[in-house]
Amino acid sequence: MTRGSALLLVAIATVALGLVPMLAPPFYANLLVPFYGYAIALLGFNLLFGYAGLLSFGHALFLGIGAYAAAVIAGVWGIKEFEVVLVGAALAGLAAALPLGWLAVRYTGIFFGMLTLAFGMLAHSILFKFYHLTGGDSGMRVPRMRLLGLEFAAYNKIELLAGPFYYYCLTLSVLAAFLMWRIVRSPFGLHQRSLRDNAQKACYLGVRVRQFRLAAFTISGIYGAIGGAILGFRIGLADPELVYWTHSGHLVFMSVLGGYSNFLGPVVGALAMTLLQDQLQSFTQYWRFVLGAILALVVIFLPRGLAGLACDVGVAVGRRWAPSAAGSRDSA
Amino acid sequence: MSGATSAIGNILIGGIFHAAVLFLVAAGLQLVFGVQKIVNLACGSFYALGAYFAITFVNLALNAGLPGWALLPLLLIAGLLMAAVGPPIERLLRAVYDRDESFQLLLTFALVLMFQDVFRFVWGANPRSLDNVHLIYGKWAVGDFSVPFYNLMVIGAALIAACLIGLFLKRTNFGRLLRATAENRAMAEALGVNVRAVYAAVFTLGTLLGTIGGALVVPTAAASLDMAVEFVIEAFAVVVIGGLGSMPGALAGALLVGLIRAGSLVVYPEFEILAIYLIVIGVLLLKPTGLFGKTAA
Numbered sequence: 001m002t003r004g005s006a007l008l009l010v011a012i013a014t015v016a017l018g019l020v021p022m023l024a025p026p027f028y029a030n031l032l033v034p035f036y037g038y039a040i041a042l043l044g045f046n047l048l049f050g051y052a053g054l055l056s057f058g059h060a061l062f063l064g065i066g067a068y069a070a071a072v073i074a075g076v077w078g079i080k081e082f083e084v085v086l087v088g089a090a091l092a093g094l095a096a097a098l099p100l101g102w103l104a105v106r107y108t109g110i111f112f113g114m115l116t117l118a119f120g121m122l123a124h125s126i127l128f129k130f131y132h133l134t135g136g137d138s139g140m141r142v143p144r145m146r147l148l149g150l151e152f153a154a155y156n157k158i159e160l161l162a163g164p165f166y167y168y169c170l171t172l173s174v175l176a177a178f179l180m181w182r183i184v185r186s187p188f189g190l191h192q193r194s195l196r197d198n199a200q201k202a203c204y205l206g207v208r209v210r211q212f213r214l215a216a217f218t219i220s221g222i223y224g225a226i227g228g229a230i231l232g233f234r235i236g237l238a239d240p241e242l243v244y245w246t247h248s249g250h251l252v253f254m255s256v257l258g259g260y261s262n263f264l265g266p267v268v269g270a271l272a273m274t275l276l277q278d279q280l281q282s283f284t285q286y287w288r289f290v291l292g293a294i295l296a297l298v299v300i301f302l303p304r305g306l307a308g309l310a311c312d313v314g315v316a317v318g319r320r321w322a323p324s325a326a327g328s329r330d331s332a
Numbered sequence: 333m334s335g336a337t338s339a340i341g342n343i344l345i346g347g348i349f350h351a352a353v354l355f356l357v358a359a360g361l362q363l364v365f366g367v368q369k370i371v372n373l374a375c376g377s378f379y380a381l382g383a384y385f386a387i388t389f390v391n392l393a394l395n396a397g398l399p400g401w402a403l404l405p406l407l408l409i410a411g412l413l414m415a416a417v418g419p420p421i422e423r424l425l426r427a428v429y430d431r432d433e434s435f436q437l438l439l440t441f442a443l444v445l446m447f448q449d450v451f452r453f454v455w456g457a458n459p460r461s462l463d464n465v466h467l468i469y470g471k472w473a474v475g476d477f478s479v480p481f482y483n484l485m486v487i488g489a490a491l492i493a494a495c496l497i498g499l500f501l502k503r504t505n506f507g508r509l510l511r512a513t514a515e516n517r518a519m520a521e522a523l524g525v526n527v528r529a530v531y532a533a534v535f536t537l538g539t540l541l542g543t544i545g546g547a548l549v550v551p552t553a554a555a556s557l558d559m560a561v562e563f564v565i566e567a568f569a570v571v572v573i574g575g576l577g578s579m580p581g582a583l584a585g586a587l588l589v590g591l592i593r594a595g596s597l598v599v600y601p602e603f604e605i606l607a608i609y610l611i612v613i614g615v616l617l618l619k620p621t622g623l624f625g626k627t628a629a
Binding site: 049106107109110111113114117121122125126128244245252256285286287288289291292293295296299300303 | 424431442443452453561606609610612
């Protein structure tokens with residue numbers, strides 16, 4: 001697939017997503033709001049997993065940080081501007097990612113995964129046990145907020161989510177994706193890939209291994225916190241389940257489902273997961289089983305995920321068309 | 333015996349009982365990781381499977397007229413029967429042996445999701461338990477301190493299992509083959525070890541330790557849908573503290589985690605799980621190979 005056709009596809013997909021609130025019932029726009037939260041979080045997660053080659057099994061920690069930051073800023077402090085909440089969530093993500101990342105990036109592979117898992121579970125037990133601070137298992141309420149200073153008083157919560165907030169999140173996701181695209185295409189992104197493929201060689205060539213990994217960890221933490229703030233706004237609640245290790249597992253699941261070797265793969269995975277989960281839930285109460293089976297099948301048969309599959313199909317179709325086009329040019 | 337000493341006794345016995353069950357599951361995790369290099373998240377699901385099935389199995393057997401003292405053998409048989417899920421799952425994992433470890437981890441995560449709904453489907457969403465049948469073995473009481481004999485038997489069973497595993501790994505021919513495969517798979521294969529058979533056996537043994545652990549715990553605690561995801565994390569903590577792949581490490585880690593849990597439950601409940609993760613993080617940062625791990629892992 002050429003760069004132009006890929007850009008065209010992304011533009012078409014963005015326009016299609018932008019049409020959802022106008023053409024479909026509010027239910028679908030409302031359903032897609034968490035998708036934007038996950039999409040932003042996974043764009044960051046994949047900088048770490050897909051580009052830097054570090055599999056974090058506690059990344060839901062940052063989603064939790066974002067959601068709890070929203071609960072504290074808007075709920076406890078009463079600052080109901082969503083922009084302030086986003087900045088606050090990003091700062092909280094940064095503040096958590098720097099020390100945790102500093103400790104975690106000393107390891108790679110399974111030790112990195114275990115350390116991040118332990119950080120996530122530590123955060124979970126703090127949120128769960130310190131009831132007077134965090135509300136324990138019932139969590140903290142995230143109130144309704146103003147967007148760009150506008151109250152949208154005429155809208156009820158569903159209408160707000162399916163209308164203004166939907167476009168807000170769509171815009172935010174496009175911005176986040178564009179920024180991440182610039183990051184992974186920069187020399188910084190190349191450094192990350194070199195560290196993933198051969199850290200020893202990169203180190204020998206003068207790449208400062210830990211600093212670069214820490215930077216990737218921090219950026220992914222900030223993206224995670226912003227995604228978490230969106231989730232918090234949507235659910236209206238920040239609770240410890242957000243940081244539980246199975247939620248981290250779901251983040252990895254979505255990345256692999258979409259294909260972590262592709263820039264937009266995790267976004268595709270988040271979309272597929274959101275729609276799939278909704279369909280399965282309406283169809284059977286045993287949706288986890290089906291989800292698990294799909295994950296197993298993807299892991300075994302589609303290691304490059306849905307995006308990889310789409311690329312393969314695209315290439316195959318292209319090949320089928322290309323020779324005949326060339327042939328007709330020859331005969332002409 | 334005074335109140336304080338009996339409280340300490342309760343903490344000790346409760347902690348060691350928890351440690352005994354933890355050790356069984358963690359030993360399964362260690363075996364599979366040591367030989368196959370796979371972190372098996374589904375080991376908690378095997379534990380839950382053993383627990384749920386044991387409830388059904390024991391209830392059936394007791395209703396069929398078996399005497400109450402047959403409980404322990406019945407639980408062991410239930411665990412043994414459920415180990416039958418090991419070989420087909422190992423067959424499934426074979427598809428990812430040569431892949432990146434993230435794929436292996438994810439495949440076992442898929443199993444966790446699937447098992448959770450299997451339990452929901454077969455045993456329902458409400459917790460299930462065996463009502464106090466284990467008290468048939470009586471209690472051991474000194475003053476106001478008492479402990480069911482059943483708990484002591486489970487502790488004994490775990491110790492016996494630890495010895496058997498040790499003997500099996502160190503003294504039998506298959507144990508040697510197994511350790512050779514763990515050390516250097518390619519070399520073992522070149523020397524004629526049937527690695528496939530070793531992997532199948534190791535995974536089944538790991539499954540068996542998990543299901544037996546679940547079966548043994550169920551007379552004292554209810555089986556619930558959350559137990560799989562909660563327990564795997566604790567077993568993981570044990571394994572990290574003790575050192576990945578190390579059997580003595582699993583024993584020491586289980587004791588540490590069991591005693592800390594029991595102790596902090598009484599002293600300062602907020603600290604319970606928190607203390608364990610702090611130790612896990614401390615161990616990972618200071619000595620990532622664990623207390624008993626090899627230095628060059």
